[in-house]
Amino acid sequence: MDTATRDKWDRCAPTFDMMSANGPEKRWKPNKLEFFERMRPDAKILFLALGTGLDIPTFPPGRTVTGIDISPAMLEHARERIEHYDGTINAEVMDVHDMRFEDNSFDQVFTSCTFCSVPNPVGGLEQLKRVLKPGGELHMFEHTGSHWFPFNIMMKGMSRITQRFGPELDRDTVSNVRAAGFELTGVNHIYLDTVKTIHAVRR
Numbered sequence: 030m031d032t033a034t035r036d037k038w039d040r041c042a043p044t045f046d047m048m049s050a051n052g053p054e055k056r057w058k059p060n061k062l063e064f065f066e067r068m069r070p071d072a073k074i075l076f077l078a079l080g081t082g083l084d085i086p087t088f089p090p091g092r093t094v095t096g097i098d099i100s101p102a103m104l105e106h107a108r109e110r111i112e113h114y115d116g117t118i119n120a121e122v123m124d125v126h127d128m129r130f131e132d133n134s135f136d137q138v139f140t141s142c143t144f145c146s147v148p149n150p151v152g153g154l155e156q157l158k159r160v161l162k163p164g165g166e167l168h169m170f171e172h173t174g175s176h177w178f179p180f181n182i183m184m185k186g187m188s189r190i191t192q193r194f195g196p197e198l199d200r201d202t203v204s205n206v207r208a209a210g211f212e213l214t215g216v217n218h219i220y221l222d223t224v225k226t227i228h229a230v231r232r
Contacts (some may be wrong), residue, residue, distance in 0.1 A: 038100035082107030154209030
């Protein structure tokens with residue numbers, strides 16, 4: 030367990046909803062409703078970084094989801110949203126770099142604004158590939174760095190500050206997905222080239 034990362038997100042838990050729920054979550058809600066429709070009713074689904082459960086209201090009903098998060102404090106704040114979900118969510122404290130799941134355990138993996146914060150992004154993606162079945166799907170809703178000037182310079186500078194208490198803003202998550210050995214099946218830009226959905230499979 031990466032205790033430094035755990036402790037960072039434990040400290041963020043009491044104010045996380047105040048910082049996120051009335052801004053980014055409202056803005057991206059229509060996009061997330063469409064994104065999570067990819068959750069198949071017959072699939073074993075892993076959701077990485079459940080946090081305080083802000084994404085849960087955008088899940089389609091009737092799914093069976095295993096949600097993990099490195100922060101027990103975050104999951105404690107998620108408890109009410111988990112209980113009100115019209116389906117099944119099993120929440121566990123777990124580090125993506127050291128997951129206890131066996132190989133080939135899941136049909137689908139979903140992430141939402143997560144890989145801006147995973148300390149070793151390629152290593153974390155490799156672990157997700159390990160627990161996916163052959164042919165399993167990876168679906169990511171992420172904000173990433175930009176290739177456009179001057180946004181790329183601005184985001185790199187801002188990341189030096191934001192990474193101390195939360196995310197990095199300039200990661201090339203699409204390249205990291207390829208580096209982890211996934212086969213990309215689609216990248217859809219939602220806002221400029223910074224907010225996007227990434228879809229890939231384990232061959």
